[in-house]
Amino acid sequence: MNRDGRWQKGKDVRAIRSHPEISREKRNKHVMQKQQPTPEDVIAKAAELRGTLSSGFRDEIVKSLYSEAERIARRAVKHIGERRYDLDQKIDRLVTSPIFGLPIMLLLLAAIIWVTVIGANVPSDLIARALFWVEEQAAGLFDAWGLPWWVTGFVWHGVWRGLAWVVSVMLPPMAIFFPMFTILEDLGYLPRVAFNLDFLFKKAGAHGKQALTMAMGFGCNAAGVVATRVIDSPRERLIAILTNNFVPCNGRFPTLIMLGTVFVAAAFPPAFASFVAAGSVVAVVVIGVGFTFLMSWLLSRTILKGEASAFTLELPPYRRPNILRILYTSLIDRTLFVLWRAIQTAAPAGAVIWILANIHLGDASLAQHIADFLDPFGYLLGLDGVILLAYIIAIPANEIVVPTMLMVYMGTGMMTDLPALSELKTLLVDIHGWTMLTAVNLMLFALLHNPCATAILTIYKETNSKKWAALSVVITLGTAFLVTFLTATVARLLGWA
Amino acid sequence: MNTDNMNIKPSEPCETCPAFTHLEQMGLKVENFDRVVALAGNPNTGKSTLFNTLTGLKQHTGNWPGKTVTRAEGGYQFNGVRYKLVDLPGTYSLLSASQDEEVARDFILFGQPDCVIVVTDATALERNLNLALQVIEITEHVVIAVNMMDEARRKGLDVDTRSLARDLGVPAVPISARTGEGIHALLSTVAGVIEGEIKTRPHRAEGTPEFQRAVAELVPLIEAAAPGIPNARWLAIRLLDGDAHVERALRSGELAELVARQRRADTRFSRKMALQGQQ
Numbered sequence: 001m002n003r004d005g006r007w008q009k010g011k012d013v014r015a016i017r018s019h020p021e022i023s024r025e026k027r028n029k030h031v032m033q034k035q036q037p038t039p040e041d042v043i044a045k046a047a048e049l050r051g052t053l054s055s056g057f058r059d060e061i062v063k064s065l066y067s068e069a070e071r072i073a074r075r076a077v078k079h080i081g082e083r084r085y086d087l088d089q090k091i092d093r094l095v096t097s098p099i100f101g102l103p104i105m106l107l108l109l110a111a112i113i114w115v116t117v118i119g120a121n122v123p124s125d126l127i128a129r130a131l132f133w134v135e136e137q138a139a140g141l142f143d144a145w146g147l148p149w150w151v152t153g154f155v156w157h158g159v160w161r162g163l164a165w166v167v168s169v170m171l172p173p174m175a176i177f178f179p180m181f182t183i184l185e186d187l188g189y190l191p192r193v194a195f196n197l198d199f200l201f202k203k204a205g206a207h208g209k210q211a212l213t214m215a216m217g218f219g220c221n222a223a224g225v226v227a228t229r230v231i232d233s234p235r236e237r238l239i240a241i242l243t244n245n246f247v248p249c250n251g252r253f254p255t256l257i258m259l260g261t262v263f264v265a266a267a268f269p270p271a272f273a274s275f276v277a278a279g280s281v282v283a284v285v286v287i288g289v290g291f292t293f294l295m296s297w298l299l300s301r302t303i304l305k306g307e308a309s310a311f312t313l314e315l316p317p318y319r320r321p322n323i324l325r326i327l328y329t330s331l332i333d334r335t336l337f338v339l340w341r342a343i344q345t346a347a348p349a350g351a352v353i354w355i356l357a358n359i360h361l362g363d364a365s366l367a368q369h370i371a372d373f374l375d376p377f378g379y380l381l382g383l384d385g386v387i388l389l390a391y392i393i394a395i396p397a398n399e400i401v402v403p404t405m406l407m408v409y410m411g412t413g414m415m416t417d418l419p420a421l422s423e424l425k426t427l428l429v430d431i432h433g434w435t436m437l438t439a440v441n442l443m444l445f446a447l448l449h450n451p452c453a454t455a456i457l458t459i460y461k462e463t464n465s466k467k468w469a470a471l472s473v474v475i476t477l478g479t480a481f482l483v484t485f486l487t488a489t490v491a492r493l494l495g496w497a
Numbered sequence: 498m499n500t501d502n503m504n505i506k507p508s509e510p511c512e513t514c515p516a517f518t519h520l521e522q523m524g525l526k527v528e529n530f531d532r533v534v535a536l537a538g539n540p541n542t543g544k545s546t547l548f549n550t551l552t553g554l555k556q557h558t559g560n561w562p563g564k565t566v567t568r569a570e571g572g573y574q575f576n577g578v579r580y581k582l583v584d585l586p587g588t589y590s591l592l593s594a595s596q597d598e599e600v601a602r603d604f605i606l607f608g609q610p611d612c613v614i615v616v617t618d619a620t621a622l623e624r625n626l627n628l629a630l631q632v633i634e635i636t637e638h639v640v641i642a643v644n645m646m647d648e649a650r651r652k653g654l655d656v657d658t659r660s661l662a663r664d665l666g667v668p669a670v671p672i673s674a675r676t677g678e679g680i681h682a683l684l685s686t687v688a689g690v691i692e693g694e695i696k697t698r699p700h701r702a703e704g705t706p707e708f709q710r711a712v713a714e715l716v717p718l719i720e721a722a723a724p725g726i727p728n729a730r731w732l733a734i735r736l737l738d739g740d741a742h743v744e745r746a747l748r749s750g751e752l753a754e755l756v757a758r759q760r761r762a763d764t765r766f767s768r769k770m771a772l773q774g775q776q
Contacts (some may be wrong), residue, residue: 037718039750045715049714054707073658433550
C-alpha cells in the first residue's frame with residue numbers, strides 16, 4: 001500500500017502537517033495510507049504515545065519481568081536438600097577472603113611456575129642437543145655435496161638454527177604451563193581472581209572485569225584485547241585494552257622462565273635454584289600486574305577520566321575439569337598454535353640474522369655494526385646493543401626474543417660453540433659480560449616492552465583507531481625504557497653492577 | 498557426507514520410537530543448510546559446550562562468564578535436515594548496551610533464526626528465566642534447554658521442566674550438555690517447533706490496557722516504516738521505553754540494513770566466523 005500511495009507523497013503530507021487541528025488518528029491514518037513513514041515519524045509517534053502511559057510504566061516492564069521469572073522458577077524448582085553447595089561456599093569463603101585471597105593466588109601462580117621450571121629444564125636441553133646435532137649433520141652433508149658455503153649457512157645456520165632455538169626453548173615450558181593454567185580456568189578459579197582484584201581495579205578507576213581480560217592476557221594479549229568486549233563502558237574498555245600488554249603472554253612466559261632459570265637462579269646454591277627461578281618469574285608477574293594498576297590509575301586520571309562503574313560478577317560453581325578437553329585445548333590449541341606462530345616468525349628472523357651477520361662492511365659484519373651503534377643506548381638501559389637488535393628483529397612475535405638474541409651473539413662470531421642450555425650462562429657471562437643486572441633488566445624489558453605485531457593489529461581493529469594503537473606502543477615502550485633505565489642507574493650508583 | 502564419523506548414540510533404548518534418530522556433527526560445513534538455530538543464554542550456562550557437542554567443533558569453553566564474545570557458527574544434521582547452529586555470546590538481558598550483548602540481541606532480532614534454544618542453568622533458574630522471558634517476547638520459536646541437570650541433582654535441586662514449559666508456553670527439555678544427556682530429546686523438540694508440529698504459545702507480558710493500545714498503534718507504523726521487519730511488537734515496546742539504541746538504529750537505517758544483511762545466506766561470512774570461533 002505504501003508503494004501505491006507514493007506518487008502523491010510530498011504534497012499530501014505537507015497538507016496534513018500544516019493542519020495541526022486534524023486529529024491524531026486521522027493524521028496517522030493518512031500517513032499510513034499515503035506514504036511510507038520515516039523513522040522520525042515512528043520515533044515521534046512513540047514519544048507521543050509514551051505520554052499517554054503512566055510515568056512508572058518502564059519500571060513496570062522490568063519489575064514484571066523479574067517477578068514473572070521468580071514466580072515461574074519457584075513453581076519449577078524444588079529443593080531436596082543441600083549438599084555440595086556448602087562445600088562450594090566454604091571454598092569460596094577461603095579463596096576470596098580478604099586475608100587469604102591474594103596470598104593463595106600468588107601461591108598457586110608460584111606453584112605452577114615452579115613445576116614448569118623444574119619440569120622443563122631437562123627436556124629443553126635434550127631437544128636443543130638433538131636439533132643442533134641435526135644441524136651439524138645436515139650442514140656436513142651439504143658440504144659433502146659440494147653446495148656453496150652460503151647455501152649451507154643460510155639454510156642450516158640461519159633458518160634451521162632459528163627454529164631449533166625456538167622449539168627447544170619454548171616447547172617444554174608451554175607443554176607444562178598451559179595444561180595447568182587451563183585446569184584453573186576450567187575449575188572456575190578465574191572469576192575468583194577477578195573478585196579478589198576488584199577493589200584494586202576500582203581504586204585505579206578501572207572496571208572490575210578488567211581482571212578477567214587481564215587473566216586472558218596471560219594466555220595471549222591479542223585474545224585479552226578482544227575479551228575486553230565484556231566491558232560496557234568505552235572508557236574502561238580502552239583502559240583495559242591499553243594496559244593488557246603488561247601481563248606476560250604465553251609467548252613471553254617461556255622467555256621469562258628461561259631467563260629466571262638460567263641466569264637469576266644460577267647465582268644461588270643449586271638447592272634453592274628452582275625456587276629462586278620460580279620466585280623471580282612470580283616477582284616479574286607481580287610487577288606486571290602492579291604496572292597494570294599504575295597505568296590504569298594514570299590513564300583514568302588523565303586522558304581517560306572517569307569513575308569506575310559498578311558491575312555484578314557471577315561466581316560460577318566449581319566444576320570438575322574435563323581432562324581430555326584440557327589436554328586438547330592446551331596442547332593443540334595453545335601450545336602448537338603459539339609454537340607454530342613462533343616458527344613462522346623465527347625462520348625469517350633466523351634468515352635475517354644470518355644475512356646481517358654475513359654481510360661485511362669493512363672489518364665487521366652488518367650485525368656487529370648495528371649492535372655497536374645501539375650499544376651506548378643499551379648500556380643506559382642495563383642491556384647491550386645485541387639485545388636491542390634482537391628486540392627489533394623480534395617485533396613480529398615476542399616469542400623469539402631470546403632465541404634471536406642468542407643467534408645474534410652467535411652470528412656476530414662471538415660465540416662459535418653450539419651450547420646446550422645449561423652452558424649458556426657461562427658463555428654469556430664469561431664472553432659477553434652479562435651481569436645479574438643484564439638478566440633482571442632483560443626480564444623487565446621482556447615484561448614491559450611493546451605488544452607484538454598481532455596484538456597491535458588487534459588493538460587497532462578493536463578500537464578502530466590508529467591513535468590508540470600507537471598509544472599502546474608508546475605507553476609500553478616508554479615504561480620499559482624508563483624502568484630499565486632507572487634500575488640500571490640505581491644499581492650502578494649503588495655499586496651493584 | 499560421510500556418515501561414519503562420530504555418531505552420538507541415543508540414550509533411548511527403543512529403536513522404533515521417533516526419538517531414535519541420527520545426529521551427525523558437520524563441523525564447519527555450514528553451507529546449504531536448511532534451518533538456522535541460535536543458542537542464547539546467560540553467560541556460563543554451557544552454550545559453547547552444547548555447541549561443541551552438536552557440531553563436533555572445538556569452540557573454546559571456560560568456566561567463567563564472558564568466554565564467548567563473538568558469535569560462532571557450525572553445523573549439524575538431524576533426521577536428514579541440515580541445521581546451521583549459531584553460538585551467541587552469553588547475555589543477562591537483551592536490553593543492555595555492551596558489545597557482546599548487542600551481537601546476541603541483533604542476531605535474535607534480525608537474523609531470523611528458525612528456532613532459538615535458550616540454554617539455562619538448572620542451578621540458577623530464576624536469573625536465567627529473565628533472559629528466556631525476553632527472548633520469547635521476540636520470537637515464538639523457542640525451546641528452553643534446562644542444562645546442568647546433573648549438577649542441579651548434586652546440589653539437591655529438582656527442576657520440573659513440565660511446569661516450566663506450561664508457564665512459559667514453549668517446550669522445556671532437561672539436558673546435560675557435558676554428558677550428552679537429553680540431547681536427542683532437545684533436537685527432536687527443536688525440529689518439532691520448526692516444522693510446526695509443536696505449537697508454542699509464548700508467555701508475554703500483557704501490561705495495562707493503555708500499554709496494549711499504545712503497542713497496537715505503533716506496530717503498523719513500524720511495519721510500514723521498515724517493510725519486512727520481524728519482531729515489530731518488540732521494537733514497539735523498546736521505542737515506547739525510549740531505547741536510544743533502537744532509536745538510533747532506526748534513524749540511521751541500520752535496522753533496515755540489518756534485516757537485509759541477515760537475510761542473505763552469506764556462507765562465506767558464516768565460514769569465517771566459524772573459523773574464528775575455533776581459535
